[in-house]
Amino acid sequence: MNDYDTGKSVEVCFSPALYTGFRNDDAIVVVVDILRATSAIITAFMNGVRRLIPVATLEEAREYKDKGYLVAAERDGIVRDFADFGNSPYNFRREAIENRDIVYSTTNGTHSIMIAKESYRVVIGGYLNLSALTDYIISENRNVIVLCAGWKNKFNIEDTLFAGALVEQVLQNQNFMTICDSTHAAIDLWNLARKDVLGYIEKAAQRQRLKKNQLDDVLEYCHTTDLTRCIPVLEEYYLTKLDVK
């Protein structure tokens, strides 16, 4: 018997730096980096990429490039000179990526994927696959941890809002419950913001960073709900498309 003896637990972790306090190798971990890594990854699979290989360092990304791979690499929102493209979902057009393997390194997203790799399953979440993800979590009937990539280990608003949207849907199923304060906070912030999410995130630091770097053309796209049923999932060292109904 534990705190969660009445159901499967739903938890939200606001930063990779807090993950050790949540770690549960029996849980599904949903990695979230709305602006823009996980939105881009979902787009890539929606457009037919075969495998996406997350790497932690730019050096690794460069080595893969030398071996002939397509490489997406950025830091702080800026594409690196050796890379084929950066972190914008618009880069992952079907004609550029279909049936290809891509190596991928980003500021915050890659790290979050790798720290969760010992869990039952690491999946990639965003508004683009919100309903598919909800259905998958409910069908698995397992504990779930939503891991927000944040910004350099800090809490961020845009990942938290999505976490709130997702866990609110999951918690409507009576097999799931929560006693996690950050889950409650994420739901309350989501309900404050949901009527005008793009207006609400005007105050988010990442929204201002993207604007400054003229990368804010993706805001509306990254907040579009249910464009796809694709759920990227980590297998060994790469992401692939989860086989779901």
Next chain:
Amino acid sequence: MNDYDTGKSVEVCFSPALYTGFRNDDAIVVVVDILRATSAIITAFMNGVRRLIPVATLEEAREYKDKGYLVAAERDGIVRDFADFGNSPYNFRREAIENRDIVYSTTNGTHSIMIAKESYRVVIGGYLNLSALTDYIISENRNVIVLCAGWKNKFNIEDTLFAGALVEQVLQNQNFMTICDSTHAAIDLWNLARKDVLGYIEKAAQRQRLKKNQLDDVLEYCHTTDLTRCIPVLEEYYLTKLDVK
């Protein structure tokens, strides 16, 4: 020139585990552990304690006890057998503590105080001294970081709400500004909760823990505003009363 060139920065750090990302040795750090450590510490100074010595381990607390000090020590809300009292503010009655030195070890509060010790000043915050603290921060006109003690490095609701209450007041002064997502979130959660804070924190995990251990008699007291102008401040290795106007 930096992100904060238009004013003194206001930031909220949701957990000691995130503090390295905020650390700024030129800032005032306000340590917050509403249920119950910082509420108890403020009460102790309000009732005339001379010095309060925070220690990290129970072993240290026990050594001080052997030397004849009054000792407050608990873990997970439970008083340790060798200690004179635990973490309830009600223990710190004037007749028990006036002009005495007390050694103090708690689950989360002590650790947060010690990790911030290199900053310009570490002060202790709670609803009990909210207005005094606001006035002090504004009069110092420095960057400020509100460090929530959280629960075992996790985000908690009750510390976040107080952080929101405090930074909202400070930001009414035009010398201060924020671009920190957790500050915006704390303010929004505070404004959701402020009309019925005790009702809102019903969902907080710590509120349930205190109830389970029959320690929830302090809830209303710990959310009482402006009982005192006392601001406990860290000097070398102990807390004392800050000299303010």
